[in-house]
Amino acid sequence: xxxxxxxxxxxxxxxxxxxxxxxxxxxxxxxxxxxxxxxxxxxxxxxxxxxxxxxxxxxxxxxxxxxxxxxxxxxxxxxxxxxxxxxxxxxxxxxxxxxxxxxxxxxxxxxxxxxxxxxxxxxxxxxxxxxxxxx
Numbered sequence: 771x772x773x774x775x776x777x778x779x780x781x782x783x784x785x786x787x788x789x790x791x792x793x794x795x796x797x798x799x800x801x802x803x804x805x806x807x808x809x810x811x812x813x814x815x816x817x818x819x820x821x822x823x824x825x826x827x828x829x830x831x832x833x834x835x836x837x838x839x840x841x842x843x844x845x846x847x848x849x850x851x852x853x854x855x856x857x858x859x860x861x862x863x864x865x866x867x868x869x870x871x872x873x874x875x876x877x878x879x880x881x882x883x884x885x886x887x888x889x890x891x892x893x894x895x896x897x898x899x900x901x902x903x904x905x
Contacts, residue, residue: 785847790831792840792859800831800844804855807846815905822884822903826855829877830899834859836874838896852886852904860896 786807790796804827808820816822827844834842838861847854867882868875882888885901 785845787843787845789841789843792835792838792842794835796842797828797831797835801828803844804846811848819903819905823853823855826881826884826901826903829881830855830857830901833857833865833877833899834861837861837863837865849902852902855885855901855903856898858893858896858898862892862894862897864890864892864897865899 786803788800788803790800801824804824805820808823823846827846831842831844834857838859840860842857842859845854845856845858865878867878870876881901884903886904887900887902889900891898891900
């Protein structure tokens with residue numbers, strides 16, 4: 771895990787960036803990394819804020835594991851009034867909603883309902899899904 775540099779006036783990290791191998795076990799590891807980052811850094815103003823962040827992280831990483839072969843990078847950054855969550859993966863195809871069934875289809879609508887901003891940034895070798903949740 772790459773630890774961010776703190777500013778001179780605040781010793782707490784403002785962002786964290788972690789690269790995972792893209793296998794299914796990294797979903798729990800990404801959630802754990804997000805939980806550790808939030809602990810003491812992101813004061814929730816909503817009772818479900820931490821849970822919402824962990825759910826968005828889980829869904830973004832799960833989508834990357836299921837639809838993009840290879841490594842992925844999770845980045846969390848604290849902004850003035852929100853948290854930015856991004857996942858970069860190796861599949862350039864943007865996420866799309868689908869009719870939910872027993873195997874999935876619920877993650878993308880969950881992400882869109884919890885985030886105040888969602889957009890996809892394509893790259894020649896994949897994409898970055900960028901989300902922000904207000905606190």
